[in-house]
Amino acid sequence: MRKGKISPAVIRRLPRYYRHLDDLFKAGVVRISSSALAGNMGLTASQIRQDLSCFGGFGQQGYGYNVERLRGEIAEILGMDRDHTVVVLGVGNLGRALLENFPFTRYGFRLEAAFEVDQTLVGSKLGGVQIYHYDEMERFLRTSPADVGVLTVPGSAAARTAKRLAACGVRGIWNFTNVELPESELPGVQVENIHFADSLLTLSYFISEEQP
Amino acid sequence: MRKGKISPAVIRRLPRYYRHLDDLFKAGVVRISSSALAGNMGLTASQIRQDLSCFGGFGQQGYGYNVERLRGEIAEILGMDRDHTVVVLGVGNLGRALLENFPFTRYGFRLEAAFEVDQTLVGSKLGGVQIYHYDEMERFLRTSPADVGVLTVPGSAAARTAKRLAACGVRGIWNFTNVELPESELPGVQVENIHFADSLLTLSYFISEEQP
DNA sequence: TAGATTGTTAATCGATTAACAATC
DNA sequence: TAGATTGTTAATCGATTAACAATC
Numbered sequence: 514m515r516k517g518k519i520s521p522a523v524i525r526r527l528p529r530y531y532r533h534l535d536d537l538f539k540a541g542v543v544r545i546s547s548s549a550l551a552g553n554m555g556l557t558a559s560q561i562r563q564d565l566s567c568f569g570g571f572g573q574q575g576y577g578y579n580v581e582r583l584r585g586e587i588a589e590i591l592g593m594d595r596d597h598t599v600v601v602l603g604v605g606n607l608g609r610a611l612l613e614n615f616p617f618t619r620y621g622f623r624l625e626a627a628f629e630v631d632q633t634l635v636g637s638k639l640g641g642v643q644i645y646h647y648d649e650m651e652r653f654l655r656t657s658p659a660d661v662g663v664l665t666v667p668g669s670a671a672a673r674t675a676k677r678l679a680a681c682g683v684r685g686i687w688n689f690t691n692v693e694l695p696e697s698e699l700p701g702v703q704v705e706n707i708h709f710a711d712s713l714l715t716l717s718y719f720i721s722e723e724q725p
Numbered sequence: 726m727r728k729g730k731i732s733p734a735v736i737r738r739l740p741r742y743y744r745h746l747d748d749l750f751k752a753g754v755v756r757i758s759s760s761a762l763a764g765n766m767g768l769t770a771s772q773i774r775q776d777l778s779c780f781g782g783f784g785q786q787g788y789g790y791n792v793e794r795l796r797g798e799i800a801e802i803l804g805m806d807r808d809h810t811v812v813v814l815g816v817g818n819l820g821r822a823l824l825e826n827f828p829f830t831r832y833g834f835r836l837e838a839a840f841e842v843d844q845t846l847v848g849s850k851l852g853g854v855q856i857y858h859y860d861e862m863e864r865f866l867r868t869s870p871a872d873v874g875v876l877t878v879p880g881s882a883a884a885r886t887a888k889r890l891a892a893c894g895v896r897g898i899w900n901f902t903n904v905e906l907p908e909s910e911l912p913g914v915q916v917e918n919i920h921f922a923d924s925l926l927t928l929s930y931f932i933s934e935e936q937p
Numbered sequence: 938t939a940g941a942t943t944g945t946t947a948a949t950c951g952a953t954t955a956a957c958a959a960t961c
Numbered sequence: 962t963a964g965a966t967t968g969t970t971a972a973t974c975g976a977t978t979a980a981c982a983a984t985c
Contacts, residue, residue: 522976524930528923532905546942555908558942559978566944574943575985591926592933606825610818611921620925660932685932687925693744696767703935705928707919709823711740713832713899714803716917718736720872720897721804723915734952758966770966771954778968786967787961942985949978956971961964 523564527591529554530564534584546577593621599687600659602674603666604629604644607689611663612640625659654681661685668692675699735776739803741766742776746796758789805833811899812871814886815878816841816856819901823875824852837871866893873897880904887911 533554537545547565548558565571565578571586572578588594599622601608608627617624629635630647637644645653662678664671664686671690676698678686685703688694691710696702745766749757759777760770777783777790783798784790800806811834813820820839829836841847842859849856857865874890876883876898883902888910890898897915900906903922908914 520976525923525927527930528920528926529905531926532903532922548942557978559980560976562942562944563977570944572943573985574983575941577942590930592929593926595929595933597929597932606818606822610822613818615921617925620922621929622925661928684936685928687928691744693741701935703928703931705924705931707921707924708740709827709919710744710832711737712917712919713829713834714740714743714805715737716873716897716899716915717804717807717809717833718739718802719915719917720809721807723896723913732952760966769954771956772952774966774968775953782968784967785961786959787965789966940985943983945980945982947978947980950976952973952975954971954973956969958967958969960967 519567523567526556526564527587530561531584531587531591531593534580534587537580538584542580544577545580547572549577588621591621595621597622597660598625598658599623599661599663600625600650600654601627601642601663601665602647602650602678603664603670604631604634604639605665605667608663608665609639611665612642614640622661625657626653628653650677651681654683658682661687664688664690664694666690675702675704678702731779735779738768738776739799742773743796743799743803743805746792746799749792750796754792756789757792759784761789800833803833807833809834809872810837810870811835811873811875812837812862812866813839813854813875813877814859814862814890815876815882816843816846816851817877817879820875820877821851823877824854826852834873837869838865840865862889863893866895870894873899876900876902878902887914887916890914 533550547561551558551561568586568590571583599617601612601624604612604627612627624642627639627642627644628647628650629644634644635646660683662683664674666674668690671692672695675686675694679699679702683702685705686694686699688704688706691708694704696704745762759773763770763773780798780802783795811829813824816824816839824839836854839851839854839856840859840862841856846856847858872895874895876886878886880902883904884907887898887906891911891914895914897917898906898911900916900918903920906916908916
């Protein structure tokens, strides 16, 4: 289905396509043309057709795209059907926010466990997820390997936690710390960063620029 | 100092430059060459020189860049010296995480207030910030305008809260909801999104791809 | 059939890399 | 001075847009 190497620019747009198609699907829309979707998303019709054609011909001349089918195809391309497993490292406010509110299952992830140093939290559950002591990580992952580790530890613990996760065989790290992880020391591990500070500073730039 | 229009690609890299230069500065490094910084950051020296030259000649032939000066210049370009004001909308787990843990001041933002519908929180403080009722927003912002609103409300309240913020004259919205804000209805407001789901799905793509 | 809309090829635009003269 | 390193111009690469034949 996939035709050769997909460009990073296209990949970064896929989740957004999925989100819009899911909204359309839930709204009962059956078909959509590239130009209607483009209007929706603030892209050009040309770009949408170009992007989707990387993966195969999902549309039909004179008709457009079937919303449900296209949504399903993109879900599959994104790996949402693979039942990935995930563990959370660090149950501070942010870890807690993710455990209690983020709909991992909606995106094909199964939340297996959380790890935390604070003994008052160890042994309890949050969002239905068992919290173990941070040092139980290796033992736990030996018997129940996880695909992804969510890094919500303090910045000072980020690099070494990442290395321990890599040693435990995770294939992805979802990094919420404002620390740049040394990818050279994390072979075979995909790192996806959510850098709050970078995002806020980008906003700062734009609001400063418009009012010099 | 700024030379013409700066490309989006460059702007997105500026916070990362700042972060690395800040680390170097704190580590006591006085000067750095474009190629050393490039090695650090996983970019090319050429790109760094090209990027920085958008804003003027901060370097010196045969020497490189003075870390403290360059850090300061980038801080200024990003508007970190402008004492922006910010309010938080919605004090769930995520709002709380930001109030208690995110170092707004380090990035030049002054946290003025938070707004929440839950009466049990209204009137208390979190991270030193007063929590008002959600409906006090207009009254509060009339007397103390804010530059940025942080959107940590439930998705269902996102669009209408954004519109109210825009009507109150904020110039930026830092959007943590997984909802696409209708920018056409937010004239003059810069929106910067942190879409957790998009980020996780990107990671999902990469770990699924490498193991087909 | 006629109208609509795709998938794809070609043209344009923007971003990155390479090269090098200028100069500290 | 000699060595290092910038800022900038030119070359390459990648991504977006335009155009249109194919076809539902």
